[in-house]
Amino acid sequence: MKKEIYLAGGCFWGTEKYFESIPGVLSTEVGYANGGTENPTYEEVCYNDTGHAETVKVEYEESKIGLPYLLELYYDAINPVSVNRQGGDIGQQYRTGIYFTNGADEPVIHDSIKKLQEKHREKIAIEVKPLLNYYRAEEYHQNYLDKNPGGYCHIDTDQFEKAKHAADVSRIYPKREQDELKKSLSDLQFTVTQNGNTEPPFQNEFFNEFREGIYVDITTGEPLFLSSDKFESGCGWPSFSKPIDAEKLIDVTDKSYGMVRTEVRSKNSDAHLGHVFKDGPVDKGGLRYCINSASLRFIPKEKMEIEGYGDYLNRL
Numbered sequence: 040m041k042k043e044i045y046l047a048g049g050c051f052w053g054t055e056k057y058f059e060s061i062p063g064v065l066s067t068e069v070g071y072a073n074g075g076t077e078n079p080t081y082e083e084v085c086y087n088d089t090g091h092a093e094t095v096k097v098e099y100e101e102s103k104i105g106l107p108y109l110l111e112l113y114y115d116a117i118n119p120v121s122v123n124r125q126g127g128d129i130g131q132q133y134r135t136g137i138y139f140t141n142g143a144d145e146p147v148i149h150d151s152i153k154k155l156q157e158k159h160r161e162k163i164a165i166e167v168k169p170l171l172n173y174y175r176a177e178e179y180h181q182n183y184l185d186k187n188p189g190g191y192c193h194i195d196t197d198q199f200e201k202a203k204h205a206a207d208v209s210r211i212y213p214k215r216e217q218d219e220l221k222k223s224l225s226d227l228q229f230t231v232t233q234n235g236n237t238e239p240p241f242q243n244e245f246f247n248e249f250r251e252g253i254y255v256d257i258t259t260g261e262p263l264f265l266s267s268d269k270f271e272s273g274c275g276w277p278s279f280s281k282p283i284d285a286e287k288l289i290d291v292t293d294k295s296y297g298m299v300r301t302e303v304r305s306k307n308s309d310a311h312l313g314h315v316f317k318d319g320p321v322d323k324g325g326l327r328y329c330i331n332s333a334s335l336r337f338i339p340k341e342k343m344e345i346e347g348y349g350d351y352l353n354r355l
Contacts, residue, residue: 040101045170047092047136048117049125052183053192055095057116060202063104068096069180072138072173084132093132108207110151116194120161126193138170208307212259231333232310240275243332251340251355253348258308267355277330280323
């Protein structure tokens with residue numbers, strides 16, 4: 040399904056180029072949004088205090104990229120606590136804003152902003168409003184950096200590279216409903232991943248599995264750990280020195296059973312995986328990810344290509 044969102048993030052030349060680089064974005068257009076005049080010109084927006092924000096209209100394919108992930112990428116390209124300024128550009132037209140046309144998007148946006156605020160001490164300056172008005176900018180502003188490759192841009196080049204390779208794992212490895220998980224998982228797998236239980240040590244599937252391969256989230260198939268980072272810890276559960284990507288996991292303080300530990304969950308599926316401790320091999324970073332076998336599915340090296348994990352073969 041094609042959806043749209045309007046994003047203000049400073050000078051729209053670079054902001055448009057950034058969003059058009061993201062897989063799943065179908066089209067972009069620059070314009071002036073939520074101001075107090077009709078059909079403004081660029082000069083009027085810059086010098087006549089029209090109240091418009093330089094804005095990018097983003098059309099995207101929801102089956103390939105969801106709004107929460109698109110907003111995360113947006114936050115990466117802006118300073119979210121800066122008021123009326125992005126990079127060297129100063130003025131109300133350079134404010135940050137998320138403007139929606141579908142009321143169903145509003146709670147999604149506010150939830151996203153709430154999570155962003157938790158990462159910042161200063162107040163988030165991004166305004167969230169319905170799209171009140173929008174006027175397409177002059178033709179020479181459309182795809183400006185494609186027409187002028189050396190033109191001004193306030194976004195770092197590494198952000199463009201990240202945008203080109205962005206992948207919304209929630210679409211690639213979608214989270215499944217509880218009823219579906221109950222049917223597809225064993226009782227142990229369900230209670231461990233959904234209820235935070237722990238399987239017995241030394242009596243689980245992968246504690247002594249040391250073949251080459253990849254370990255994926257049992258609930259979604261998302262890659263989490265590689266055999267090259269697995270080691271024998273003697274604890275009775277699979278132990279890894281690091282995940283494939285730390286951004287795929289979230290840490291949660293666990294005060295159960297009279298202890299204070301750090302629980303590890305899958306960010307995408309919210310499945311309980313295990314715990315992480317600081318008693319791992321020093322030469323590998325000093326961490327020990329103690330993970331339940333019931334949270335994982337192991338795919339041996341010889342089957343990785345056919346199961347769609349061939350891109351990880353050179354990392355074993």
